[in-house]
Amino acid sequence: MTQRARSRGGSAPGAMPVRCVAVAALLLLIASPLSAQTEGWNSERAVDLIARARARRALPIADSSLRSYASRADGRVYFYLDRRGSDRRTLVKTDQIALDVFWQAPDLTKQRIIGLRDESRLPNRMRYHLDHLTVVQNEFGNSIRLGDGDEVRDVPHPAAPGSDSIYDFRLSDSLTIRLPGSPEPVRAYEIQVRPKRSDRAAIVGSVYVDRASADIVRMTFTFTPVSYVDRRLDYINISLDNSLWEGRYWLPHEQSVEIRRQIPELDFIAGAVILGRFRVSNYRLNVQLPSVTFLGTGVDALPEPVRKAFPFPTGLYDELQDEGLSPPPEMRELRAEATRLLGLRTLSGLPRYRLSLGSVSDIFRYDRGENAYLGFGTSWQPSSIVRAELSAGFASGPEHGAFAAGLHVSPDNGPEWQLDGYFNALRDVGVRQGAAGVVSTFSSLVWADDYRDPFFASGVRLGTRFSVSSTLDVELGVRSERQRTASLASERAPFNADSRFRPMRAIDEGWLHALDIALTRVEPEDDAPGWGGTAALETGAFEGKGALRPKLEGTWRRSAGDLRTHVRLRGAAGLSVSLSGDNSPLPPAAQQYFVFGGRNTLPGYEYRSFAGNAFALAEAEVARDIAFPWIRLRATAGLGVADVIEPDSPGVRGVSPFDDWNVDTTDGLRPSLGAGVGLLWDVLRIDVARGLRGGEWQLNVSVDPRLWGIL
Numbered sequence: 001m002t003q004r005a006r007s008r009g010g011s012a013p014g015a016m017p018v019r020c021v022a023v024a025a026l027l028l029l030i031a032s033p034l035s036a037q038t039e040g041w042n043s044e045r046a047v048d049l050i051a052r053a054r055a056r057r058a059l060p061i062a063d064s065s066l067r068s069y070a071s072r073a074d075g076r077v078y079f080y081l082d083r084r085g086s087d088r089r090t091l092v093k094t095d096q097i098a099l100d101v102f103w104q105a106p107d108l109t110k111q112r113i114i115g116l117r118d119e120s121r122l123p124n125r126m127r128y129h130l131d132h133l134t135v136v137q138n139e140f141g142n143s144i145r146l147g148d149g150d151e152v153r154d155v156p157h158p159a160a161p162g163s164d165s166i167y168d169f170r171l172s173d174s175l176t177i178r179l180p181g182s183p184e185p186v187r188a189y190e191i192q193v194r195p196k197r198s199d200r201a202a203i204v205g206s207v208y209v210d211r212a213s214a215d216i217v218r219m220t221f222t223f224t225p226v227s228y229v230d231r232r233l234d235y236i237n238i239s240l241d242n243s244l245w246e247g248r249y250w251l252p253h254e255q256s257v258e259i260r261r262q263i264p265e266l267d268f269i270a271g272a273v274i275l276g277r278f279r280v281s282n283y284r285l286n287v288q289l290p291s292v293t294f295l296g297t298g299v300d301a302l303p304e305p306v307r308k309a310f311p312f313p314t315g316l317y318d319e320l321q322d323e324g325l326s327p328p329p330e331m332r333e334l335r336a337e338a339t340r341l342l343g344l345r346t347l348s349g350l351p352r353y354r355l356s357l358g359s360v361s362d363i364f365r366y367d368r369g370e371n372a373y374l375g376f377g378t379s380w381q382p383s384s385i386v387r388a389e390l391s392a393g394f395a396s397g398p399e400h401g402a403f404a405a406g407l408h409v410s411p412d413n414g415p416e417w418q419l420d421g422y423f424n425a426l427r428d429v430g431v432r433q434g435a436a437g438v439v440s441t442f443s444s445l446v447w448a449d450d451y452r453d454p455f456f457a458s459g460v461r462l463g464t465r466f467s468v469s470s471t472l473d474v475e476l477g478v479r480s481e482r483q484r485t486a487s488l489a490s491e492r493a494p495f496n497a498d499s500r501f502r503p504m505r506a507i508d509e510g511w512l513h514a515l516d517i518a519l520t521r522v523e524p525e526d527d528a529p530g531w532g533g534t535a536a537l538e539t540g541a542f543e544g545k546g547a548l549r550p551k552l553e554g555t556w557r558r559s560a561g562d563l564r565t566h567v568r569l570r571g572a573a574g575l576s577v578s579l580s581g582d583n584s585p586l587p588p589a590a591q592q593y594f595v596f597g598g599r600n601t602l603p604g605y606e607y608r609s610f611a612g613n614a615f616a617l618a619e620a621e622v623a624r625d626i627a628f629p630w631i632r633l634r635a636t637a638g639l640g641v642a643d644v645i646e647p648d649s650p651g652v653r654g655v656s657p658f659d660d661w662n663v664d665t666t667d668g669l670r671p672s673l674g675a676g677v678g679l680l681w682d683v684l685r686i687d688v689a690r691g692l693r694g695g696e697w698q699l700n701v702s703v704d705p706r707l708w709g710i711l
Helices: 023-028 044-058 304-308 318-323 334-342 437-447
Strands: 020-022 030-032 068-083 089-104 108-120 143-146 152-156 167-177 186-195 203-210 216-223 233-245 249-261 266-268 270-285 299-301 353-357 364-367 371-380 386-395 400-409 416-428 454-467 472-485 496-500 510-521 530-542 545-559 565-575 594-596 610-612 614-627 631-643 670-679 684-691 697-703
Touching: 044 167, 044 186, 044 203, 044 216, 068 249, 068 318, 089 270, 108 304, 186 216, 186 334, 203 334, 216 334, 233 334, 353 386, 364 437, 416 472, 437 496, 437 697, 594 614, 594 631, 610 614, 631 684
Parallel strands: 108 299, 266 353, 610 631
Antiparallel strands: 020 233, 030 167, 068 089, 068 270, 089 108, 143 152, 167 186, 186 203, 203 216, 216 233, 233 249, 249 270, 353 371, 364 371, 371 386, 386 400, 400 416, 416 454, 454 472, 472 510, 510 530, 530 545, 545 565, 565 614, 594 610, 614 631, 631 670, 670 684, 684 697
16 A cells, blocks of 8 residues: 555654554454443544544654554455356466565654565456555555556645544444453444545545554545545455554554456446455564665565565465455455445446446347347446346347346345346257357357257246355246247358257247255355355246246365466256156156256256256366476366156156157266367366267367356
8 A cells, every 4th residue: 555654653662662452353252232222423523532532543653762663564466257146256366475574763654575486377467556565554544545546646645634524433343352461442433434525536544543652543435436546446345453552552463455457337247356454573673774774765575586586485376275355254244344334226327327237148149049239238326235127129030029127125134126128038958058248259250069958938937035144045936937948040150151050959848937046055166175065946837737847056276375276076967857747757847857068067068958857967177287387287087967857657767758859868877088278367268078888079168167257
């Protein structure tokens, strides 16, 4: 963070043996309620506490024995993509930084970058502002700047001179911190802060003040929308934690900064996020600092070869594997609380009305059921908890339009709700998506290889989602929709007349009324170890005939500490049966069967050549980078089985009930082995596979699955 502002003497340490206790101990504190209810705005006690904190910051020297300090700061800055409506994050770049941090009375500060290394997991051109790679020594001084003034500038500090004419203050809570080895507990007051006018550059959040010394021990805050200089900024969230040294001095210890950007005019499914985490430790008090230490700018750096050769005590991805990419717990609720404090509908710096883009394929795609499809969308976000979307398109093959409208409500506390209406929505009968949308479009245009088996649906759906723990989500939905067959709109590839599309697979047309239930254990971020999965159930009636369709999916991942070696296990299983009571276990509609085979399910076999009302898939993958980021080698294995149970013959496999689908329903396991190479950060993948039971050699070209939702 920027070091243009100088440290106050009140933040300097003493010259005694050091004992540090992080403000993170707030998680272990004993709360002492201030009163039964939070006090009103600008109460006498709140104003008095801020006045004391303001006076404390203004002191040039806190103690005559305090002369200087030197400390070490270690941090990481993550650049990643998040996804709307999902907890999944895709890591793009990681930087690890080591800093020497200096202070000398009365107000001199200096930071020196002594170690810096970085690695990209996906191609990017990210270059950070210098203050994204350094730490805050004095809560920003009297005027807060970020991004060297390109992101935020000239925002008054809540304890700066004259701040009581800009901000409202409310005493919210009194916290008792029990410190090891200290005979007396430390009392800290939480003061909520909001600007008197929401149309000016200001912070919104909380300031924690030590009752005895009036030192600021913690700040968590965001900004009003007009604070953002860069139009691409959605939000900036900041958490600054100090530590108590020698039982007297609160000094910087931890900081987290989260910055999210998007194109102002385009509401895309993914946003770019910068998350910086730093810890300051190893304070050395009253050391003799050469006068040249503070010459030049507030931040300098050792030569690049020296920075890269710095012996970091931890690995580049150690913190990622331990903590993931989620911000600290207090920052997760920061924006919701700040919105309530300010009384605004939204704190985003982005426009409320924007063009909306779910993925690249929502603008243009090509397949044998639609031919060319062109679409567009728009979104409106009137508040932080309400979002509305409208999209429309036209498919040239069937010469019909497609429309969708959605309303999403996500209260600060309570379940999320989603209401959707759609007409001619494109659906697919496969167990999994066969390829990224742009890959399917390209292969359809050139080779007539369409990785969809499409049909259309028109109807409405109401759904809700809520969390029962930090890793477990529940989703419920009811829908009523008419499903109809997609006809073959083109027989040959537009750019290759010799290539013919495979036949369409007709579905049973009619109305489906269904209840959907899903229990999901959230998967860890990409490249992080752990497991996740979903247990889903669809139950309802198709044209008056009941059906039950449970399905399980799960993934387990493990990576080496340097992320050079990866192991992934993935499995899925499902059953689809009739509840009609006519002694037939078969589901009433062909599209309720499970269809798989070929790429992304069981490579080495004809694409979607197996079907049944019961299925199981198991896959294993081991990958190793041999020349990162250029080349990654991969070995794969798969095993699948499909089962069709005939009427009046439970447990006996027979012929398919949909003979024109060109699928194999005979009993038996189908094993598969393969190998491949990933190029350029594993973005481009080339794999060969062989089905070991009636299969064939296959060559599959694809892109990194982390990008499928975007493409």
